[in-house]
Amino acid sequence: MIAYVLRRLMQSVLVMLAVALIAFSMFRFIGDPVNSMLPENASVEDRQVLREQLGLDQPVTTQFAKFVTGAVQGEFGVSYRNKRAVSEMIAERLPATLELVLAAAVFALLLGVPMGIYAALHPKGFLANTLNVASLIGISVPTFVTGILLILIFSVWLNWLPSFGRGQTVDIGWWSTGFLTVSGLKSLILPAVMLGLFQVTLIMRLVRAEMMEVLRSDFVRFARARGLSNRAVHFGHALGNTLMPVITIVGLQLGSMIAFAIITETVFQWPGMGLLFIQAVSFADIPVMSAYLVLVALVFVAINMIVDLLYFAIDPRLSVRA
Amino acid sequence: MSLEAFPQSRLAAIIESDLFYKFRTSWITVGAFVVTLVIVLAAVLAPWIAPHDPFDVSTLSLWDSELPPVWAEGGDPRFLLGTDNQGRDVFSAILYGSRISLAVGFVSVAFAMVIGIVIGLVSGYFGGAIDAFFMRIADVMLSFPTILVALLVSGIVRGALPREMHDSAALIVLVFAITVTTWVQYARTVRSSTMVERSREYVYAAQLVGRKPFAILFSHILPNVMGPVLVIATINLAMAILIEATLSFLGVGMPPTNPSLGTLIRVGNEYLFSGVWWVVIFPSLTLVALVLAVNLLGDWLRDALNPKLR
Numbered sequence: 001m002i003a004y005v006l007r008r009l010m011q012s013v014l015v016m017l018a019v020a021l022i023a024f025s026m027f028r029f030i031g032d033p034v035n036s037m038l039p040e041n042a043s044v045e046d047r048q049v050l051r052e053q054l055g056l057d058q059p060v061t062t063q064f065a066k067f068v069t070g071a072v073q074g075e076f077g078v079s080y081r082n083k084r085a086v087s088e089m090i091a092e093r094l095p096a097t098l099e100l101v102l103a104a105a106v107f108a109l110l111l112g113v114p115m116g117i118y119a120a121l122h123p124k125g126f127l128a129n130t131l132n133v134a135s136l137i138g139i140s141v142p143t144f145v146t147g148i149l150l151i152l153i154f155s156v157w158l159n160w161l162p163s164f165g166r167g168q169t170v171d172i173g174w175w176s177t178g179f180l181t182v183s184g185l186k187s188l189i190l191p192a193v194m195l196g197l198f199q200v201t202l203i204m205r206l207v208r209a210e211m212m213e214v215l216r217s218d219f220v221r222f223a224r225a226r227g228l229s230n231r232a233v234h235f236g237h238a239l240g241n242t243l244m245p246v247i248t249i250v251g252l253q254l255g256s257m258i259a260f261a262i263i264t265e266t267v268f269q270w271p272g273m274g275l276l277f278i279q280a281v282s283f284a285d286i287p288v289m290s291a292y293l294v295l296v297a298l299v300f301v302a303i304n305m306i307v308d309l310l311y312f313a314i315d316p317r318l319s320v321r322a
Numbered sequence: 323m324s325l326e327a328f329p330q331s332r333l334a335a336i337i338e339s340d341l342f343y344k345f346r347t348s349w350i351t352v353g354a355f356v357v358t359l360v361i362v363l364a365a366v367l368a369p370w371i372a373p374h375d376p377f378d379v380s381t382l383s384l385w386d387s388e389l390p391p392v393w394a395e396g397g398d399p400r401f402l403l404g405t406d407n408q409g410r411d412v413f414s415a416i417l418y419g420s421r422i423s424l425a426v427g428f429v430s431v432a433f434a435m436v437i438g439i440v441i442g443l444v445s446g447y448f449g450g451a452i453d454a455f456f457m458r459i460a461d462v463m464l465s466f467p468t469i470l471v472a473l474l475v476s477g478i479v480r481g482a483l484p485r486e487m488h489d490s491a492a493l494i495v496l497v498f499a500i501t502v503t504t505w506v507q508y509a510r511t512v513r514s515s516t517m518v519e520r521s522r523e524y525v526y527a528a529q530l531v532g533r534k535p536f537a538i539l540f541s542h543i544l545p546n547v548m549g550p551v552l553v554i555a556t557i558n559l560a561m562a563i564l565i566e567a568t569l570s571f572l573g574v575g576m577p578p579t580n581p582s583l584g585t586l587i588r589v590g591n592e593y594l595f596s597g598v599w600w601v602v603i604f605p606s607l608t609l610v611a612l613v614l615a616v617n618l619l620g621d622w623l624r625d626a627l628n629p630k631l632r
Contacts, residue, residue, distance in 0.1 A: 140617055142571075145609065152602075266571070277473075278572050281473055289477050
């Protein structure tokens with residue numbers, strides 16, 4: 001058990017080191033950091049001073065070691081564009097993105113799970129077919145087009161909901177939340193729907209497939225043989241067994257939702273990390289890009305590891321093999 | 323047997339084939355094919371069929387700006403789908419835009435396919451350290467969403483290029499980013515089929531005859547692993563078009579001076595609030611129709627070539 005956990009941890013650390021190496025090479029070898037940080041008319045002495053400050057005169061391995069030590073402490077240097085500490089900029093933007101992703105995930109679960117259950121229980125029904133076709137189209141429509149349509153309908157034509165920004169936020173310590181004000185909640189609706197819609201189709205198809213599989217299994221047949229009502233079989237026995245893999249997938253999807261939030265945040269001018277990243281890409285602001293890369297990779301690696309370890313804890317067959 | 327009979331019998335063979343039967347009997351597939359064909363033809367023939375040249379500033383007039391489509395009130399019969407804020411014809415802009423979207427799509431699919439096939443063949447045939455090297459890269463790339471990898475690659479390339487080259491090199495950067503992001507799927511598929519083919523008798527025979535490894539790979543194994551590659555290529559065409567559109571929409575793709583469909587949507591999006599919906603909606607609809615149609619064609623090809631479903 002401990003050996004498995006340790007090996008899994010080692011693996012994650014190695015992946016993170018590889019990502020850190022990419023992020024470091026981006027910073028070190030793409031363009032000249034000194035030229036990007038100083039004005040064009042800076043003197044040779046100024047350049048030399050900065051070069052020494054950044055440690056660029058030291059061997060590359062020492063520089064990489066310093067980069068990793070800095071990254072572990074959350075230090076990624078200074079943005080080329082804003083001349084501010086990258087860690088500070090990201091910390092400012094983090095709450096907005098996490099709240100958006102959380103709202104989108106809740107929306108996707110609340111809509112996707114019932115739709116999937118319905119489609120599994122009435123596979124030939126008219127509504128189930130409609131849902132299937134709708135989900136096919138839903139996968140083909142680019143998310144930014146969905147966002148634009150939502151804005152056109154609900155903001156421009158109906159004028160019900162705001163189409164950009166977070167509305168009013170309340171600061172709790174360093175965390176600024178939009179959950180506590182009416183305008184904050186109203187601003188959250190459209191972005192969360194846009195980000196969640198793609199996941200809805202995914203969850204619906206998954207729940208439908210899993211549920212149909214479970215409904216065919218022996219224990220469901222025995223439950224029916226015991227004379228339990230349809231309701232008790234469907235929701236007492238089948239649903240519980242369906243939801244386990246669904247929760248795993250949704251957990252794994254959280255990482256990609258943070259990545260897809262880039263598009264949502266651009267459409268709705270949502271002041272999150274994604275918007276920060278896209279601005280960094282278009283201005284080639286490497287420190288911000290590498291910090292975002294490391295952070296997102298960390299989220300992915302952490303989620304993957306937690307899921308693996310949870311499986312290990314739940315499924316006794318794995319501990320025998322390990 | 324006369325010479326003329328030969329092409330005719332080949333045509334007849336195609337018409338009588340399973341593949342064509344499955345195509346003909348599914349109206350969704352025929353519809354998808356027609357939509358794809360119309361868009362591709364319109365894009366290729368854009369310089370001849372577009373009523374206006376959207377890049378010729380001298381023909382633009384601000385008097386014509388923000389006209390709605392013909393059927394709406396105040397529409398002008400000269401501009402089928404209305405005009406944008408500079409008086410550009412939206413219909414012509416879409417024709418030229420699909421040209422760029424399709425070009426990026428086709429070229430990056432071609433590059434990714436060639437690179438992926440070569441890496442897949444070599445990894446699958448030789449195994450060992452080469453295989454491990456490429457497959458670890460593939461593992462890492464596949465564990466992140468495609469769009470994120472594409473964004474990162476284009477960000478890195480833009481960082482390496484001087485700023486004044488960003489616009490002129492946009493097309494190349496896009497193709498490069500999409501190719502780097504999508505070769506993995508071809509490589510994985512080709513690798514696994516190559517590993518199966520490697521131990522077939524015809525390969526042993528070729529080895530005994532003394533053919534060189536690369537001759538065996540490309541003239542014997544390659545034709546036998548191409549089936550799934552074509553399916554992936556079709557589905558990836560839709561994906562490449564989508565990635566291009568997304569990057570352009572996010573502002574790191576084609577510049578507004580040489581717009582693709584994604585750029586048109588980005589630019590049109592800025593005028594959404596003045597009620598000028600047609601500038602953004604029509605390019606969006608074109609993009610959705612194109613992606614959906616190519617996806618459906620890919621689905622059909624996958625099912626038609628899948629021996630399990632026969």
